[in-house]
Amino acid sequence: MNAKILVFLLFTAATSMFASCQISAQGQSDPWTAQQLLAPADLAKVLNDPKAPQPTVYCIGMDAIIKGSVDVGPAMMPENLNILKQKISKLPKNASIVVYCGCCPFSRCPNIRPAMNLLKDMQFTNYKLLNLPQNVKVDWMDKGYPMSE
């Protein structure tokens, strides 16, 4: 009987530990939802279509290599985050905004979280993070998507 209770307790503890690990791995308090991730192919299609409504695209990383994007600089630095703040404060809250970095995999990127947090805090309603899970070379350049000069 005691052994059964022990097994049950161990099972319960293991299950709850696993569940909490899952939650923290998912969460990691990433300030974006799956719906806010914009596929590179979708942005490339829009950028290649002059008749399509164009979003404002901000590079919050090292180099604005995507066609038409505005160079803000690494958003991990408060002065650059402030530049982004100044730029977007001129836009309506429902403006279509895309931000990207692409230096490193999302898990290591120091720039995307401060930028996405800022957009959230400023209550923008239509902003996306360009989904470059590996980096901007692999997920954008190597695919032949449009580049800045």
Place this chain on the structure above:
Amino acid sequence: MRTLILLAFLIMSGSTVLTLSAQTTGLEPGNKAPEIKLPTLKGDTIGLSSLKGKLVLIDFWGTWCSPCVEEQSELAKLYAKYKQLDYTNGKGFEIYGVSLDSKKPNWENFVTKNKINWIQVSDLKFWRSPVAKTYNIQGLPFNVLIDGRGIILAKNVHGADLEKEIERNRLNKK
């Protein structure tokens, strides 16, 4: 007799093919590493081929890449330890650091502050650097170890594995 001549011919052709394949430029161990010629912080250009005769670690990195930055102190230890030693196909060990930074002050400040004393080159083109394409770099950190003939011995080896690879190529081990 004819058979012997034919056999000798086949052996000679085979060895020529093997030699040629070892000299083919490519990115796999056994290939000749593609040439890189980029400016240093002072503005002069150093070619990878100018390091012929030495065991060379080509270290692709950037100040914006946190694992690369962490690795620099490990490289400093390896450089101090192995710089003067002899290798199977090389005399001395050199590091050819290729920075994928886009802004010179970031690169320069890091190199100065951390007293990096091995070769540093960059075209300051971030992921647009042609070397990223030539070496098919998918992410940083990335490195390639080449021998004194410019032949690739290993790629993307880090930490203890990197040191093991250097040791494996050492001569006169005690």
